[in-house]
Amino acid sequence: GEQVEQLPSILRxxxxxxxxxxxxxxxxxxxxxxxxxxxxxxxxxxxxxxxSNMERKQIQGLIVLLDKKAKRFSLHITDxxxxxxxxxxxxxxxxxxxxxxxxGTKLTVKP
Amino acid sequence: DPKIIQKPKYLVAVxxxxxxxxxxxxxxxxxxxxxxxxxxxxxxxxFSYSYQKLMDNQxxxxxxxxxxxxxxxxxxxxxxxxxxxxxxxxxxSSLQGADTGQLYFGEGSKLTVL
Numbered sequence: 442g443e444q445v446e447q448l449p450s451i452l453r454x455x456x457x458x459x460x461x462x463x464x465x466x467x468x469x470x471x472x473x474x475x476x477x478x479x480x481x482x483x484x485x486x487x488x489x490x491x492x493s494n495m496e497r498k499q500i501q502g503l504i505v506l507l508d509k510k511a512k513r514f515s516l517h518i519t520d521x522x523x524x525x526x527x528x529x530x531x532x533x534x535x536x537x538x539x540x541x542x543x544x545g546t547k548l549t550v551k552p
Numbered sequence: 553d554p555k556i557i558q559k560p561k562y563l564v565a566v567x568x569x570x571x572x573x574x575x576x577x578x579x580x581x582x583x584x585x586x587x588x589x590x591x592x593x594x595x596x597x598x599f600s601y602s603y604q605k606l607m608d609n610q611x612x613x614x615x616x617x618x619x620x621x622x623x624x625x626x627x628x629x630x631x632x633x634x635x636x637x638x639x640x641x642x643x644x645s646s647l648q649g650a651d652t653g654q655l656y657f658g659e660g661s662k663l664t665v666l
Contacts, residue, residue: 475654484642484657485595530595537648538608539585540655542595 443468443533447543455551460518462546464531467512473534474507474514477542480527488529489516521550555579556658558643564664565633572619573628573661575643583607583646584626585655586618590639601626602648633665 444467454460464474472493477485491498491505491514498505504517514533518525526549532540559574577584586598600608604620615637617629630637640662644655 484659486657487654490654528594532595537602539597539600541597542587545594 443471443535443538443541445531445533445541445543447531447546449546450544451547451549453549453551454521456522457520460521460525460548460550462516462529462531462548463513464515464533464543465511465513466533468533468535469509469512471512471533471535473540474505475532475534475540476503476505476516477530477532478527479530479545485530518548521548523550523552526550554659556643556645556656558641558658558661560661561659562662562664564666566666567633567635569633570629570631571633571663573630573641573643573663575626575628575658577624577643577645577656577658579645579647579656580624581645581647581656582623583648584620584624585644585646586626586628587642587644587657588639589642589660595642598628599626630663635665638663638665 475490479485
């Protein structure tokens with residue numbers, strides 16, 4: 442398994458600013474790091490992921506950074522919009538095991 | 553149309569009773585999972601199966617028993633229910649192992665134990 446710590450638990454930003462969420466993991470063998478977005482009353486949905494052979498990945502306004510030495514990865518949402526308001530979960534997977542999730546970040550983007 | 557069907561969507565049970573949560577996926581995936589989400593422990597991993605075999609288990613209590621009658625089914629039987637079992641139980645699936653691609657989550661079964 443894996444243990445994942447996620448901070449902050451609550452994040453409030455102004456529309457069009459950036460939001461950053463940080464996660465750390467324990468097992469240096471972890472090789473897959475997905476990020477999920479969950480809106481109220483809905484199921485979690487994958488928004489971006491990164492594998493251990495990469496340091497950076499960007500999909501439109503989402504950027505994921507991975508620092509394997511520090512066992513840290515982060516999600517950066519640029520040019521935030523109110524529609525980005527949701528719970529965000531990071532996760533880490535060791536080999537073929539099921540991802541273990543962080544405790545979540547509640548992001549609120551204020552207009 | 554949802555490709556991962558969980559039944560029931562909502563259920564209320566009394567302490568000490570037993571319930572079965574149903575999950576069927578029509579994505580052609582080979583791996584299936586159960587996660588639990590409550591205010592105390594968001595998205596807590598419970599079980600994973602691959603080709604109907606248990607791969608990973610992080611549930612301490614034997615009151616939780618997964619059952620896989622077919623490759624695209626992974627039900628969860630919960631016995632001797634306690635109020636602390638109240639949570640939304642999410643079934644998920646992936647094509648192969650968890651690190652080969654994303655998990656797709658069902659819509660969840662919200663269990664309330666009185």
